[in-house]
Amino acid sequence: MMMTQKRDDILAAAQRLVSQHGFHGTSMSMIAAEAGVGAGTIYNYFPSKDDLMxxxxxxxxxxxxxxxxxxxxxxxxxxxxxxxxxxxxxxxxxxxxxxxxxxxxxxxxxxxxxxxxxxxxxxxxxxxxxxxxxxxxxxxxxxxxxxxxxxxxxxxxxxxxxxxxxxxxxxxxxxxxxxxxxxxxxxxxxxxx
Amino acid sequence: MMMTQKRDDILAAAQRLVSQHGFHGTSMSMIAAEAGVGAGTIYNYFPSKDDLMxxxxxxxxxxxxxxxxxxxxxxxxxxxxxxxxxxxxxxxxxxxxxxxxxxxxxxxxxxxxxxxxxxxxxxxxxxxxxxxxxxxxxxxxxxxxxxxxxxxxxxxxxxxxxxxxxxxxxxxxxxxxxxxxxxxxxxxxxxxx
Amino acid sequence: MMMTQKRDDILAAAQRLVSQHGFHGTSMSMIAAEAGVGAGTIYNYFPSKDDLMxxxxxxxxxxxxxxxxxxxxxxxxxxxxxxxxxxxxxxxxxxxxxxxxxxxxxxxxxxxxxxxxxxxxxxxxxxxxxxxxxxxxxxxxxxxxxxxxxxxxxxxxxxxxxxxxxxxxxxxxxxxxxxxxxxxxxxxxxxxx
Amino acid sequence: MMMTQKRDDILAAAQRLVSQHGFHGTSMSMIAAEAGVGAGTIYNYFPSKDDLMxxxxxxxxxxxxxxxxxxxxxxxxxxxxxxxxxxxxxxxxxxxxxxxxxxxxxxxxxxxxxxxxxxxxxxxxxxxxxxxxxxxxxxxxxxxxxxxxxxxxxxxxxxxxxxxxxxxxxxxxxxxxxxxxxxxxxxxxxxxx
DNA sequence: GATGAATGAGAATTCATTCAT
DNA sequence: AATGAATGAATTCTCATTCAT
Structure with a gap:
């Protein structure tokens, strides 16, 4: 399923950003932008920022x-x-x-x-x-x-x-x-x- | 002068709170409250949260x-x-x-x-x-x-x-x-x- | 899209308030309230108070x-x-x-x-x-x-x-x-x- | 009386600072520092910042x-x-x-x-x-x-x-x-x- | 009168999360 | 599922003013 692709994109984006800017230097919008998805989309895959992390x-x-x-x-x-x-x-x-x-x-x-x-x-x-x-x-x-x-x-x-x-x-x-x-x-x- | 007392109170409060809640889980107001001082008082001793830390x-x-x-x-x-x-x-x-x-x-x-x-x-x-x-x-x-x-x-x-x-x-x-x-x-x- | 409507509301509100209370007498929350939008919404249209002005x-x-x-x-x-x-x-x-x-x-x-x-x-x-x-x-x-x-x-x-x-x-x-x-x-x- | 000297110092300091930084860019502490007086002293001469201005x-x-x-x-x-x-x-x-x-x-x-x-x-x-x-x-x-x-x-x-x-x-x-x-x-x- | 440490209300701004489309 | 505009609570920090010394 393609469902997994977006999820992976989000995880990869989060990893890149967090290692550079730290947890709190990385906002959900930054992750969304880096992953190329809408801000709300992340919440289809992860219930919260904590869960994503x-x-x-x-x-x-x-x-x-x-x-x-x-x-x-x-x-x-x-x-x-x-x-x-x-x-x-x-x-x-x-x-x-x-x-x-x-x-x-x-x-x-x-x-x-x-x-x-x-x-x-x-x-x-x-x-x-x-x-x-x-x-x-x-x-x-x-x-x-x-x-x-x-x-x-x-x-x-x-x-x-x-x-x-x-x-x-x-x-x-x-x-x-x-x-x-x-x-x-x-x-x-x-x-x- | 007692100047040192308040400074120490603030440092002690910060230490206690951060070890429990982490940096970003610890707000300056929390520190002020825990130290028993006004919110602005911290800034008489430390120019910013970063400096305090x-x-x-x-x-x-x-x-x-x-x-x-x-x-x-x-x-x-x-x-x-x-x-x-x-x-x-x-x-x-x-x-x-x-x-x-x-x-x-x-x-x-x-x-x-x-x-x-x-x-x-x-x-x-x-x-x-x-x-x-x-x-x-x-x-x-x-x-x-x-x-x-x-x-x-x-x-x-x-x-x-x-x-x-x-x-x-x-x-x-x-x-x-x-x-x-x-x-x-x-x-x-x-x-x- | 209605995107323009909110932007205009904000500009109109800012104009009314500033002409009455001056720049520094007009806070972003006042503008938001007068425009009937959330405080954060202004920042979707203007990067800062200065830019809005x-x-x-x-x-x-x-x-x-x-x-x-x-x-x-x-x-x-x-x-x-x-x-x-x-x-x-x-x-x-x-x-x-x-x-x-x-x-x-x-x-x-x-x-x-x-x-x-x-x-x-x-x-x-x-x-x-x-x-x-x-x-x-x-x-x-x-x-x-x-x-x-x-x-x-x-x-x-x-x-x-x-x-x-x-x-x-x-x-x-x-x-x-x-x-x-x-x-x-x-x-x-x-x-x- | 010397009373007048301090008052003048404060006014002169305020004038210099405000013309550079504007009203709201000039704080009472800045004025006090520039005038060489304590922050509270200003209030012996002027009831408020507005009055001073x-x-x-x-x-x-x-x-x-x-x-x-x-x-x-x-x-x-x-x-x-x-x-x-x-x-x-x-x-x-x-x-x-x-x-x-x-x-x-x-x-x-x-x-x-x-x-x-x-x-x-x-x-x-x-x-x-x-x-x-x-x-x-x-x-x-x-x-x-x-x-x-x-x-x-x-x-x-x-x-x-x-x-x-x-x-x-x-x-x-x-x-x-x-x-x-x-x-x-x-x-x-x-x-x- | 003079001081300046202390105060706390209030400012601009951020951001996780929601929800109508 | 996907979106992203909208939200508003929360954050850091400022500063006019007070008051004990």
Whole structure:
């Protein structure tokens, strides 16, 4: 159906504008104009601005997950998958800086409520499962899941943000180095002297 | 003069409200009411909403720095200082959850411009210097400064946020564990097999 | 479409209110209420209060010009046209006192900028051309154009204002007398003893 | 008394600022700052902003009258006095362009009420009396007083304004020419063919 | 008299949302 | 479904005026 086309146009327009001007710098009329639709049309697809934003966030996260898992074999050893996923994450951010800007803004705003939280957890599950297995198997250090996420996802995000801001240059060498650093944090013997 | 009192009331009110409702959910009238002053009074102390927000951010960061360095001796070995600073950071966030909420919102909003960036760097300098020395001395692994900050400050911030959201409980055990994990990332031999 | 109706209502309301209360005594909400539209509606037609005022001024001046030139034949001798135009000007002011009040307020306010100036000159051109021709032909005394305008337009305006204020009564006799006085000022032999 | 000094400072400051920024572009605090007094102090001398503006207008008009009559002998023939007064008026405006700007703004604003009107008439009396006498004596054409004012004062004001705006240059030649033109309008035989 | 911090009513303007077409 | 003109509540900010010192 064509119904989906307009919806996508609106989401794409919103993403472009919000990453440039922020949530509150982006009005519904701006989105409508950028998407090439009437102002009222948006409300045929999204009940409110908040809903549009939430939908956009989810869309981005879904896309993110898909690209992060690209090429990852469920049977490969975690250390190997980890390196691949790490590179995927970083490249995603570098390829789509708008997305990270939007996602960060959204994530630290009052838009991000319990419902978002839960949907995100559901979405992240495929990423998390292999780590849980690895913990059970003693391949990586047993850690509370949120701590694990901090030392992996959050670190990658932080690095990407600093790259986008121009503080560092994430070339292959630095990507590999940081991947190795993170992995070492997870491996069971890392704090040995 | 009491001039300072009203200014502080306004800053405190702004902090409380923004951490709850976000920047754009917090109107100047709300701040005035919460601070117990007239709407126009705010403008005797801050030229605009933006300036008020920036001033608040800076104040928080200054306070943060002071509390993080509490008890840290410049002559102590870095590993020892590191543990102390780590605990200080975590405790600061746990003691003042409003601050971290506000600071994160601000940091990822369009309010945060070049000028803020630079003031922050100036402010963070005392924290950074010992690490640079340690790198030169080979005590810790040589890393670009932003990478170092990611693996220390940003990780601590992320952990604290997850504590505040209820995902984990940062008791002394977990604080020590995470400190050790971070430190191991920095130490020169951590990626050895 | 009815689009034009609302625009006109707004202009008419603005004109009435400003001639009574002055620019700054006339708020946008007052105009909206008087025009019977929502406060925001004005901004669908005019980007700002300034623009609304400028548009109104231009509209009035255009209307003025049209009415002043009514019945004036381009081929008639200037002295004859002059009498007609003079009567037209005076009658315009007497018929539309709001307009003159508004125009005078506007003209002596900071709203009146270079751009207004130039648009006015363009507008006045048809009025001015016959005088320039008459000067070349020696029918009237050669004078700098602004001086000519002073002795014609500005004098008529001043007389009309004094009528509106009740200082004089501009009946046909006085209109004819003043026209004759002005014309005598322009004719080449007027200062002869 | 020193009381007068501060009052004068305030009036002078107001005049400077209003001629630059207009009435509503000039706030009481601006005036206070420019005058070097506290914001509240103004209210010891003037009950309100409106009163201050009115007082300023009157002061200017008084000064104007004094300078216009400078060197005018009550016994001299009117034609001679007229030339002198004409030059005085023009020179006053050229010497004090701020005043004309302010006075025009004020005169066409709602600040200018009946009371102002009457005070102005009282003030202008010395200027008017000689003309009335000359009319009785048949030296000049009998005209309603407001018409006379239009053809003299208002014309001079208009010329001065056009000079200030750069449309013409009022050198001695043009001053004398325009004086002669105006005088001819007043003299009893001017409309003869 | 002098001060200037405090006030709060009021201004221009924005924008999410509605609804008649 | 699509439109976009209309709405009006809400926002930031200004400023004449007051009053405790």
């Amino acid at each position: 939430r939908a956009l966030f989810m869309m981005i996260k879904q896309d993110f997950m898909q690209k992060v898992m690209a090429g990852v074999s469920p049977d490969a050893p975690l250390q190997e998958s980890f390196g691949l996923m790490w590179a995927n994450i970083i490249h995603y951010y570098l390829d789509f800086p708008d997305q990270i800007t939007f996602a960060q803004q959204f994530h630290h705003s009052p838009y991000f409520d319990r419902a978002c939280e839960e949907m995100m957890n559901t979405l992240l599950a495929p990423l998390v499962v292999p780590f849980e297995k690895a913990m059970s198997a003693g391949v990586i250090r047993p850690l509370p899941l949120p701590v694990l996420e901090t030392f992996t996802l959050d670190v990658a995000t932080s690095l990407a943000r600093r790259h986008i801001k121009g503080e560092i240059i994430l070339d292959d060498t630095l990507i590999n180095l940081t991947a190795a650093l993170c992995w070492s944090t997870l491996s069971p013997d890392s704090t040995r002297k | 920036r001033a608040l951010f800076m104040m928080i960061k200054q306070d943060f720095m002071q509390k993080v360095m509490a008890g840290v001796s410049p002559d102590a070995p870095l590993q020892e200082s590191f543990g102390l600073m780590w605990a200080n950071i975590i405790h600061y966030y746990l003691d003042f959850p409003d601050q971290i909420t506000f600071a994160q919102q601000f940091h990822h909003s369009p309010y945060f411009d070049r000028a803020c960036e630079e003031m922050m760097n100036t402010l963070l300098a005392p924290l950074v210097v010992p690490f640079e020395k340690a790198m030169s001395a080979g005590v810790i692994r040589p890393l670009p400064l932003p990478v170092l900050e990611t693996f220390t400050l940003d990780v601590a911030t992320s952990l604290a946020r997850r504590h505040i959201k209820g995902e984990i409980i940062l008791d002394d055990t977990l604080i020590n564990l995470t400190a050790a994990l971070c430190w191991s990332t920095l130490s020169p031999d951590s990626t050895r097999k | 400028r548009a109104l001024f231009m509209m009035i001046k255009q209307d003025f010009m049209q009415k002043v030139m009514a019945g004036v034949s381009p081929d008639a001798p200037l002295q004859e046209s002059f009498g007609l135009m003079w009567a037209n000007i005076i009658h315009y002011y007497l018929d539309f006192p709001d307009q003159i009040t508004f125009a005078q307020q506007f003209h002596h306010s900071p709203y009146f900028d270079r751009a207004c100036e130039e648009m006015m000159n363009t507008l006045l051109a048809p009025l001015v051309v016959p005088f320039e021709k008459a000067m070349s032909a020696g029918v009237i005394r050669p004078l700098p154009l602004p001086v000519l305008e002073t002795f014609t337009l500005d004098v008529a305006t001043s007389l009309a204002r004094r009528h509106i204020k009740g200082e004089i009564i501009l009946d046909d006799t006085l209109i004819n007398l003043t026209a004759a006085l002005c014309w005598s000022t322009l004719s080449p032999d007027s200062t002869r003893k | 009115r007082a300023l207008f009157m002061m200017i008009k008084q000064d104007f009258m004094q300078k216009v009559m400078a060197g005018v002998s009550p016994d001299a023939p009117l034609q001679e006095s007229f030339g002198l007064m004409w030059a005085n008026i023009i020179h006053y405006y050229l010497d004090f362009p701020d005043q004309i700007t302010f006075a025009q703004q004020f005169h066409h604003s709602p600040y200018f009420d009946r009371a102002c009107e009457e005070m102005m008439n009282t003030l202008l009396a010395p200027l008017v009396v000689p003309f009335e006498k000359a009319m009785s004596a048949g030296v000049i054409r009998p005209l309603p007083l407001p018409v006379l004012e239009t053809f003299t004062l208002d014309v001079a004001t208009s010329l001065a304004r056009r000079h200030i705006k750069g449309e013409i240059i009022l050198d001695d030649t043009l001053i004398n020419l325009t004086a002669a033109l105006c005088w001819s309008t007043l003299s009893p035989d001017s409309t003869r063919k």
